[in-house]
Amino acid sequence: MAYSSLSDLDKSNKKILMFGGKGGVGKTTTSSATALHFALEGEKTLLISSDPTQSLSDIFETLIGSQETEIKRVKNLCALELTTEEILRRWREKFGPEIFEAISSIAPVKYEIVDYIGSSPGIEEEFMLDYILNLVRNKKYDRIIWDTAPTATTLHLLNMPLKFLDHLSAATHVYASLQSYIDKIRQNLGVKKKKRSMVEIISGWRDLSHEILNLIRDPDTTEFIAVTIPEGLGVNQTERLITEFEKYGLRIGHLIINFVVEYPECPFHRQRYTMQQHYIQDLERKYGEKIKIVILPHFPVEVKGIDKIKAVEEILFK
Template structure:
């Protein structure tokens, strides 16, 4: 498997090994001298368990060239309020007499975590502190909502601008207040729109962001994977790499022989799902620690 993009997103349903494949990939990059950050936004993160080192909401050094972070919803919300809170308050207080607590209320709205998650990762990429960013995403449904959010947000801002303009014109006529705040507030709205447009372009830039689907050769895993790949394609994103995890290669009992036959059927179903497909053999041991991750990396990258 050859990956040229600076940002690599691992997608797939829960429980198929996304975190393991993400960690193995990040360690591979780091071992080859590339400063790498692995980010987990999974609601049930397990980077700490896999690396055997506490990973939290701050960038933590795992080994030479490798850093990790687990972003919780609370931390995402805190960073979102820190970055956007004052601007949001300026916009809302232009219409209503409200306390700053309104920012906390808005922070709980659906989609806020998706909005800032993408903005955060895009920001790290723009800073250029890392050669590679590996993103261990949440299960597939959440990821698709996240990727769709910038486009929806742009649509909202385009509609909202007209509403805000009418409101300001009314305030200007009736109360003489509109002209005082129109320019700065509309500047904020235009800034949000530009940010959303840049983020939408970022996630679709196949020279910068690569998508790797991870699955297992079972009915639910295969069905979800095919659906995710098609949804990404409709969104303008082509998945170039597919990893099929937990493949039985050397059955040593009747049970494993039957499972392997079942797996072969599903692997054939996935044969045209992506240009490059890598099979990861089922392991008798738990995959955790650098040695086991490097072994996975050798299968992935040769």
């Protein structure tokens, strides 16, 4: 079978390219190569990593922090590494006051409630999506390449806004009647009405959730790229990922199979080659029709520094 490449993305106008897969499969390597590609094409590109194992600084051999940082040797390329702590700090800063406002308008709670909510699973992904939504809105970049945290949390992220919405549509009625009850008591007591009601705040979140969902569901805007390895474990993980995505009406456009041995010349590599080919064919049989499969060979050296990233870029976009 003739394998594919990522070059069809050149013609597309997709703004958000999300790389997903387990730890160690090559997400950072392939997302960096993709970001380098678009920057070299003259497109304003931002590479974001939200993987707790930060490695953009390593691969680009330059310090990248929690602010959008220009990669000096590459025009048009900025990168950003957001640690879990930084994401939660920003989430608290942005949503904390209104969450507190909303909850404290119906129950006597302390501000710690915000930290409690901030510790629920999926909050990081929600925040990342909100962050990316704002980047898309303000049009500062042509392409946003997102090196996500390993699979489990990526799936969570797709789950979250939906669950949130389900919960809200049921709960808003309850909140609404509670709110009017409280407003009435307040009126009787002569207490001034709060700036915004709980219902107004919640419907703001609901609009945001909808907007985020639309963004990641729109195939003209968002592309999902799965990265895997040609081993039993990788095949199983890919299967789970694809099934889960389909459940939410999302499509993975490309599947990169990394660490592939191409020209086995010793017994060790011949054995690996045979093992890998078995799983590559398995993936092809299962997904070759609907997902573009891209092969990335195993390099004899680690992928570090612009020149090596460029070598990966040339293979991915050939």
